[in-house]
Amino acid sequence: xxxxxxxPSTLSVQEGDSAVIKCTYSDSASNYFPWYKxxxxxxxxxxxxxxxxxxEKKDQRIAVTLNxxxxxxxxxxxxxxxxxxxxxxxxxxxxxxxxxVFGKGTRLxxxx
Amino acid sequence: xxGVTQTPKFRILKIGQSMTLQCAxxxxxxxxxxxxxxxxxxxxLIYYSVGAGITDKGEVPNGYNVSRSTTEDFPLRLExxxxxxxxxxxxxxxxxxxxxxxxxxPGTRLTVT
Numbered sequence: 001x002x003x004x005x006x007x008p009s010t011l012s013v014q015e016g017d018s019a020v021i022k023c024t025y026s027d028s029a030s031n032y033f034p035w036y037k038x039x040x041x042x043x044x045x046x047x048x049x050x051x052x053x054x055x056e057k058k059d060q061r062i063a064v065t066l067n068x069x070x071x072x073x074x075x076x077x078x079x080x081x082x083x084x085x086x087x088x089x090x091x092x093x094x095x096x097x098x099x100x101v102f103g104k105g106t107r108l109x110x111x112x
Numbered sequence: 113x114x115g116v117t118q119t120p121k122f123r124i125l126k127i128g129q130s131m132t133l134q135c136a137x138x139x140x141x142x143x144x145x146x147x148x149x150x151x152x153x154x155x156x157l158i159y160y161s162v163g164a165g166i167t168d169k170g171e172v173p174n175g176y177n178v179s180r181s182t183t184e185d186f187p188l189r190l191e192x193x194x195x196x197x198x199x200x201x202x203x204x205x206x207x208x209x210x211x212x213x214x215x216x217x218p219g220t221r222l223t224v225t
Binding site: 001006032034042043044045046049051089095096097099100101102103104105 | 142143145147152153154155156157160162170171202206208210211212213214216217218219
């Protein structure tokens with residue numbers, strides 16, 4: 001089955017700097033790669049996703065890149081703000097309808 | 113739309129007790145999922161359903177059961193609760209048909225002592 005590895009487990013950045021979180025996956029049939037943000041005590045919230053027919057997707061300060069050959073994808077947050085502090089999870093699935101396999105999460109702290 | 117709702121929000125169970133976690137969605141989504149999230153960890157799939165009457169096991173199904181008699185509801189049953197089932201449980205749904213976003217419920221925090 002699919003296995004998703006996520007690094008780093010914790011990340012501290014200064015406000016205004018960029019943050020990068022990386023994930024690798026094992027199943028070459030995976031085609032859908034979402035990123036979730038989870039604040040303490042809250043449900044995961046989708047922040048961006050990418051499908052395998054696209055190499056990069058951007059939404060304001062957030063971007064995701066996908067390298068299907070190497071089986072890895074990354075989340076990039078630019079101009080970080082204190083409200084970006086949260087736990088971020090990557091995930092993978094064969095399609096949007098099949099269950100997601102999650103990474104273990106990255107705790108991002110943005111220091112003002 | 114209320115989206116995905118879960119009840120209860122919190123529950124404390126004694127070892128050996130049973131309970132049902134309720135999940136409902138009003139978006140007419142075909143696909144529904146149950147995940148558990150242990151402290152400091154990612155989400156692990158317990159069971160899922162691709163439509164009314166159809167369910168399948170996920171990565172960690174032992175100690176749980178599900179049913180899907182309607183499109184809207186997907187209850188999760190815990191029999192003979194054990195301390196290892198202490199976790200936060202999230203229900204989620206997906207529309208299907210090219211729509212991929214999973215909508216999560218607010219979660220149920222369960223403690224078994």
